[in-house]
Amino acid sequence: MAELQRLLTxxxxxxxxxxxxxxxxxxxxxxxxxxxxxxxxxxxxxKLVLVEHLSSQLxxxxxxxxxxxxxxxxxxxxxxxxxxxxxxxDIFIKARAIIGEYxxxxxxxxxxxxxxxxxxxxxxxxxxLAAAGQGLFxxxxxxxxxxSCARFNAPVIxxxxxxxxxxxxxxGELGEIDEPAGPGGTKVGFYPGCLVDKIFLDLGxxxxxxxxxxxxxxxxxxxxxxxxxxxxxxxxxxxxxxLVGRILNQFEDADIDYLITPCxxxxxxxxxxxxxxxxxxxxxEQQRVRRLAEKTRDITEFLAEGLDETPGETxxxxxxxxxxxxxxxxxxxxxxxxxxxPRRLIGAxxxxxxxxxxxxxxxxxxGGSFNLLHYDxxxxxxxxxxxxxxxxxxxxxxxxxxxCMIQLVDQLSRTGKSIRVAHAVQIYAETLPxxxxxxxx
Ligand code: SF4
Ligand code: SF4
Numbered sequence: 345m346a347e348l349q350r351l352l353t354x355x356x357x358x359x360x361x362x363x364x365x366x367x368x369x370x371x372x373x374x375x376x377x378x379x380x381x382x383x384x385x386x387x388x389x390x391k392l393v394l395v396e397h398l399s400s401q402l403x404x405x406x407x408x409x410x411x412x413x414x415x416x417x418x419x420x421x422x423x424x425x426x427x428x429x430x431x432x433x434d435i436f437i438k439a440r441a442i443i444g445e446y447x448x449x450x451x452x453x454x455x456x457x458x459x460x461x462x463x464x465x466x467x468x469x470x471x472x473l474a475a476a477g478q479g480l481f482x483x484x485x486x487x488x489x490x491x492s493c494a495r496f497n498a499p500v501i502x503x504x505x506x507x508x509x510x511x512x513x514x515x516g517e518l519g520e521i522d523e524p525a526g527p528g529g530t531k532v533g534f535y536p537g538c539l540v541d542k543i544f545l546d547l548g549x550x551x552x553x554x555x556x557x558x559x560x561x562x563x564x565x566x567x568x569x570x571x572x573x574x575x576x577x578x579x580x581x582x583x584x585x586x587l588v589g590r591i592l593n594q595f596e597d598a599d600i601d602y603l604i605t606p607c608x609x610x611x612x613x614x615x616x617x618x619x620x621x622x623x624x625x626x627x628x629e630q631q632r633v634r635r636l637a638e639k640t641r642d643i644t645e646f647l648a649e650g651l652d653e654t655p656g657e658t659x660x661x662x663x664x665x666x667x668x669x670x671x672x673x674x675x676x677x678x679x680x681x682x683x684x685x686p687r688r689l690i691g692a693x694x695x696x697x698x699x700x701x702x703x704x705x706x707x708x709x710x711g712g713s714f715n716l717l718h719y720d721x722x723x724x725x726x727x728x729x730x731x732x733x734x735x736x737x738x739x740x741x742x743x744x745x746x747x748c749m750i751q752l753v754d755q756l757s758r759t760g761k762s763i764r765v766a767h768a769v770q771i772y773a774e775t776l777p778x779x780x781x782x783x784x785x
Pocket of ligand 2: 374375376377378386387388415416417418419420421422423432433
């Protein structure tokens with residue numbers, strides 16, 4: 345009965361938010377999915393009409409509604425361009441949660457979101473197994489990108505080009521770190537996110553080096569727990585809340601001033617989606633969520649703030665410059681309006697010659713589970729991004745989200761052009777005095 349009441353409350357809230365949509369269709373021009381399919385049901389306006397009739401649609405064809413709502417990158421391009429300020433992504437996330445609660449989760453998703461993701465040690469064991477076995481079915485694809493592809497036709501992987509899983513996750517390598525506040529008086533919690541923890545370990549190490557160089561004391565918990573967005577975007581509110589609770593417990597007693605993450609998706613989730621969904625939690629939990637959300641900063645934003653005051657890290661190297669361009673992750677540029685901070689970090693490394701690509705904020709087509717469910721469409725969107733990158737003639741493309749990095753590696757690796765993909769913080773980390781010395785010796 346309580347669950348039914350909750351569903352009715354959620355539906356009523358959606359009705360209120362939907363009232364802002366004037367059906368003007370301005371979201372069509374910016375929707376990366378609509379650009380590929382030309383189908384009204386793929387654009388925000390079409391999906392909002394569906395959500396408007398959600399209560400009746402749930403009775404008629406709940407699976408059909410679920411499928412149509414899943415055809416969305418949750419990129420927020422529509423919300424950013426909407427003249428009425430309709431919170432489109434918030435509406436879609438809530439609608440997915442309503443449908444997920446109404447239909448229940450398929451067993452495989454239940455297993456992943458409720459039994460595996462909240463158990464970091466079990467996840468570590470699975471990672472070790474998968475990492476040990478990955479060489480059997482992978483072959484090298486691109487040496488610059490470090491990508492591989494499957495040796496034979498594999499169902500989920502298909503013909504993707506991907507990066508290997510690390511045998512030991514970053515948190516296993518680091519162990520728990522709990523330093524006192526640094527010389528500047530600040531202590532930061534570092535939350536790498538799953539992809540940095542399991543694939544982009546170099547990025548995690550670079551981020552910690554830079555934070556230390558800036559004089560911040562660091563706290564890293566001994567275990568890594570997912571931020572919950574894969575569960576929530578699949579409609580699993582319960583699984584999401586469980587993961588959020590685990591992270592709150594990890595950072596609550598660490599006395600940190602900021603929570604820093606190098607993953608734009610994790611930053612946007614903790615800062616905007618956690619408070620959005622906290623409305624349904626008891627008062628005390630809501631406060632805990634809001635406290636951590638308010639402390640959360642994307643690492644590029646955090647580092648760019650002190651850029652001019654930090655000596656000895658902005659000029660080095662005098663040789664030929666490497667061409668570099670930058671892709672704006674949707675969760676950073678559209679959700680959090682952060683676009684200059686990563687460019688400033690890149691600009692601080694004088695070894696690079698920055699070249700802006702056409703439409704740097706066009707979605708790369710990753711969209712988390714969208715890439716798994718609709719890979720052909722995801723690739724179509726991603727190929728446009730790869731073409732924009734290649735047109736700059738740059739040797740390196742930087743971005744600020746590990747999920748985008750996965751997609752960029754896949755799309756660029758297919759072109760055979762060997763373009764390096766890096767995070768803006770990695771480009772910046774190359775300017776640290778110890779790195780520059782190492783390069784020169
Ligand atoms: S979501 Fe915004 S841009 Fe799209 S049709 Fe509605 S009012 Fe127009
Ligand atoms: S979130 Fe992105 S993919 Fe989804 S409807 Fe809006 S613009 Fe299109």
